[in-house]
Amino acid sequence: MRFLLLSLWLLPxxxxxxxxxxVSGYVRDARTGEALIGATxxxxxxxxxxxxxxxxxxxxxLPQTADTIRVQASFIGYATxxxxxxxxxxxxxxxxxxxxGQQLNEVVVQATANDDHVQRPxxxxxxxxxxxxxxxxxxxxxxxxxxxxxxxxGVQSGNEGTTGFFVRGGNxxxxxxxxxxxxxxxxxHLFGLFSTFNVNALNSVNLIKGGFPAQYGGRLSxxxxxxxxxxxxxxxxxxxxxxxxxxxxxxxxxxxxxxxxFIVSARRxxxxxxxxxxxxxxxxTNYSLYDLNAKLNYELGKRDHLxxxxxxxxxxxxxxxxxxxxxxxGFGNRTATLRWNHLxxxxxxxxxSLLYNDYHLSLSTTQGNYYALxxxxxxxxxxxxxxxxxxxPTHQIRAGAQWTEHRFAPASYSAKVPxxxxxxxxxxxxxxxxxxxxxxxxxxDEWRLSDKVAVSIGLRAPVYSAGGTTYARLEPRLTAKYAxxxxxxxxxxxxxxNQFLHLVPNSxxxxxxDIWVSSSPIVKPQFSRQVAMGLxxxxxxxxxxxxLEAYYKTMQNQVLFKQGTQLLFDTSIDTQLxxxxxxxxxxxxxxxxxxxxxxxxxxxxxLAYTLxxxxxxxxxxxxxxxxxxxxxxxxxxxxxxxxxLSPRWVLSANFVxxxxxxxxxxxxxxxxxxxGSLYDGTYxxxxxxxxxxxxxxxxxxxxxxxxxxxxxxxxxxxSEWVFSAYNVYSRLNPYFIYLTTDPTTKQPQARQVSLLPxxxxxxxxxxx
Numbered sequence: 001m002r003f004l005l006l007s008l009w010l011l012p013x014x015x016x017x018x019x020x021x022x023v024s025g026y027v028r029d030a031r032t033g034e035a036l037i038g039a040t041x042x043x044x045x046x047x048x049x050x051x052x053x054x055x056x057x058x059x060x061x062l063p064q065t066a067d068t069i070r071v072q073a074s075f076i077g078y079a080t081x082x083x084x085x086x087x088x089x090x091x092x093x094x095x096x097x098x099x100x101g102q103q104l105n106e107v108v109v110q111a112t113a114n115d116d117h118v119q120r121p122x123x124x125x126x127x128x129x130x131x132x133x134x135x136x137x138x139x140x141x142x143x144x145x146x147x148x149x150x151x152x153x154g155v156q157s158g159n160e161g162t163t164g165f166f167v168r169g170g171n172x173x174x175x176x177x178x179x180x181x182x183x184x185x186x187x188x189h190l191f192g193l194f195s196t197f198n199v200n201a202l203n204s205v206n207l208i209k210g211g212f213p214a215q216y217g218g219r220l221s222x223x224x225x226x227x228x229x230x231x232x233x234x235x236x237x238x239x240x241x242x243x244x245x246x247x248x249x250x251x252x253x254x255x256x257x258x259x260x261x262f263i264v265s266a267r268r269x270x271x272x273x274x275x276x277x278x279x280x281x282x283x284x285t286n287y288s289l290y291d292l293n294a295k296l297n298y299e300l301g302k303r304d305h306l307x308x309x310x311x312x313x314x315x316x317x318x319x320x321x322x323x324x325x326x327x328x329x330g331f332g333n334r335t336a337t338l339r340w341n342h343l344x345x346x347x348x349x350x351x352x353s354l355l356y357n358d359y360h361l362s363l364s365t366t367q368g369n370y371y372a373l374x375x376x377x378x379x380x381x382x383x384x385x386x387x388x389x390x391x392x393p394t395h396q397i398r399a400g401a402q403w404t405e406h407r408f409a410p411a412s413y414s415a416k417v418p419x420x421x422x423x424x425x426x427x428x429x430x431x432x433x434x435x436x437x438x439x440x441x442x443x444x445d446e447w448r449l450s451d452k453v454a455v456s457i458g459l460r461a462p463v464y465s466a467g468g469t470t471y472a473r474l475e476p477r478l479t480a481k482y483a484x485x486x487x488x489x490x491x492x493x494x495x496x497x498n499q500f501l502h503l504v505p506n507s508x509x510x511x512x513x514d515i516w517v518s519s520s521p522i523v524k525p526q527f528s529r530q531v532a533m534g535l536x537x538x539x540x541x542x543x544x545x546x547x548l549e550a551y552y553k554t555m556q557n558q559v560l561f562k563q564g565t566q567l568l569f570d571t572s573i574d575t576q577l578x579x580x581x582x583x584x585x586x587x588x589x590x591x592x593x594x595x596x597x598x599x600x601x602x603x604x605x606x607l608a609y610t611l612x613x614x615x616x617x618x619x620x621x622x623x624x625x626x627x628x629x630x631x632x633x634x635x636x637x638x639x640x641x642x643x644x645l646s647p648r649w650v651l652s653a654n655f656v657x658x659x660x661x662x663x664x665x666x667x668x669x670x671x672x673x674x675x676g677s678l679y680d681g682t683y684x685x686x687x688x689x690x691x692x693x694x695x696x697x698x699x700x701x702x703x704x705x706x707x708x709x710x711x712x713x714x715x716x717x718x719s720e721w722v723f724s725a726y727n728v729y730s731r732l733n734p735y736f737i738y739l740t741t742d743p744t745t746k747q748p749q750a751r752q753v754s755l756l757p758x759x760x761x762x763x764x765x766x767x768x
Contacts (some may be wrong), residue, residue: 030099031234070083074097125208125209139756141724144199150656173516198250205227218501231254233254239765243763247270265293266293306342339353398449406432456482458476459475466519467518473527557614587610616628625688637653660694703724704724719766
């Protein structure tokens with residue numbers, strides 16, 4: 001009797017399990033075979049869907065209610081495609097989508113079909129379309145990922161014209177920047193004027209500011225996840241460009257048509273070549289930079305795929321002056337990634353990665369009787385494996401582990417030039433390295449419990465060992481969504497994060513540099529708690545995306561050098577640090593217009609507004625009283641737009657307004673003859689920190705792109721002229737404030753320096 005009752009109870013579940021079919025595969029660009037990361041695969045009759053992962057893979061389990069089912073795949077900027085599939089057996093289906101401008105006239109390009117922006121529990125995450133990155137105006141026409149990131153809500157920019165970004169009150173080292181999973185510690189060229197990322201080599205850019213999934217860790221404020229392109233699987237092609245600052249060339253093509261491909265993309269500046277004829281009078285300046293991206297992918301079989309990614313970006317600068325000022329600086333990043341994708345059936349996707357990254361910065365400078373040296377670097381070896389399991393269309397589980405060995409090389413020194421003998425030198429091979437080991441285990445369960453309720457519950461367990469001390473932590477992650485309708489939802493998130501690596505601002509030399517240090521018995525890991533909540537709405541089939549988010553974040557064990565620190569060669573850096581806490585809260589508004597629609601179909605862009613406040617408190621600074629964070633700006637507004645005037649002309653503009661950032665003015669100064677800091681025989685008396693504000697910042701940039709298809713003999717190619725203007729009305733925005741003495745009154749004065757007036761740009765690009 002009990003067996004009969006149990007059988008009757010289990011029968012519906014068994015019948016349901018037997019009547020389901022799984023459709024899985026990849027969503028790709030029809031022309032190149034590139035994975036469309038984040039594309040949506042949706043069954044409208046069954047009202048279930050799935051999102052393609054970081055490799056374009058999807059898995060969708062459907063009830064077997066008929067002999068055939070309709071599945072539609074969509075991606076922003078691509079024509080939606082409908083597939084009619086049989087439901088007798090499980091199937092593997094690769095869906096190819098046609099990009100805007102390549103489809104037939106009767107096909108309408110539209111936004112994501114099932115309002116994924118609203119329906120998933122993830123919040124505080126923004127995917128930046130590559131098309132927008134390619135068309136927006138930038139300094140001297142140089143396309144730049146990080147400059148576009150600065151236009152997003154919750155993101156503050158650094159100094160004018162630089163690519164540094166600060167997210168929800170966090171410092172620049174609290175951003176985890178990943179390139180094909182490898183960490184990039186300094187993603188900048190030319191002292192931050194543009195980033196190391198060559199846009200031609202990139203597939204997707206995704207920024208996460210809160211509600212972090214458990215697979216991400218090691219930073220407090222954000223994750224910038226950048227994926228490189230795989231290369232054209234079907235034919236050889238290339239593109240190149242010549243600009244005012246640099247030139248670039250990208251080549252790609254199949255190794256075995258449809259199964260494997262490669263891409264190589266290189267960029268080099270010619271600033272050094274342009275400056276060489278003008279060197280005279282005992283002064284000489286030299287600056288060169290380059291970056292190289294390469295990627296190889298090979299389909300080993302239906303269930304296995306291999307990827308190899310390489311990146312190398314380097315800067316070199318030197319100045320020799322007749323006035324006894326000399327400096328030399330070199331910095332760069334190298335990364336390598338080896339990844340293996342393996343399918344365990346149709347519902348389990350496994351990725352295993354081996355990672356290498358190396359960052360270094362060396363600086364030497366002299367002026368008069370003083371000189372300074374600095375070398376800092378990090379080299380990492382990492383291994384990571386993550387499993388993605390799709391038990392049903394409403395349920396996704398991720399679990400995995402990661403291990404990293406860090407090697408640190410922090411060294412800094414400043415002193416008078418000796419009267420006899422030579423100054424000290426820093427040789428990287430002879431430095432005393434510090435080692436640390438970091439590992440983490442994580443699991444994340446995203447589950448849509450009903451049409452209205454969805455949750456994502458995660459746990460990350462990092463362990464960090466350095467200097468005989470081990471830190472073990474637990475980081476709970478929770479996000480939840482309640483849908484009022486298919487187009488409107490309320491989301492909330494709670495996140496705890498730990499950070500074991502610290503970037504400490506150092507001003508030992510005249511060029512401010514930063515030193516990476518490890519957590520130790522003295523330097524505790526940084527720790528944050530963040531709560532976020534927001535309303536999310538989509539209109540007209542996700543043609544418009546609207547979000548309103550509020551957040552509150554606390555940060556513990558923030559790190560700065562003690563006031564007046566001067567590092568010597570044998571100085572223990574740990575003993576020169578001071579520790580404090582930070583607090584940030586704010587409100588963020590984001591309105592995005594996606595391509596398509598009946599009215600304004602050629603317009604795309606967004607409006608982003610942030611109202612926020614960030615303070616820091618250090619017992620050893622500012623008499624223990626809270627003070628504004630350097631990049632605390634109360635109001636930040638960005639308006640970004642691209643309009644396709646015709647098949648040949650594309651117009652773009654962006655406008656930025658920021659409240660003034662904080663800086664410190666001294667209450668007095670004392671001249672000290674024959675001593676004092678480097679380059680200055682004066683000590684300043686500071687009574688409070690960040691006690692003044694720059695005036696407000698605003699800027700308008702414009703660009704126009706002219707495209708035309710041409711022929712060289714029988715070969716067709718596309719040409720593109722890009723005309724741009726940075727800071728169109730040439731506003732004198734503050735770059736920094738310096739102190740001087742009025743020659744008449746002998747009273748101290750603070751004067752503003754403005755760096756970037758209107759800067760025109762022009763570049764020429766070709767695709768073949």
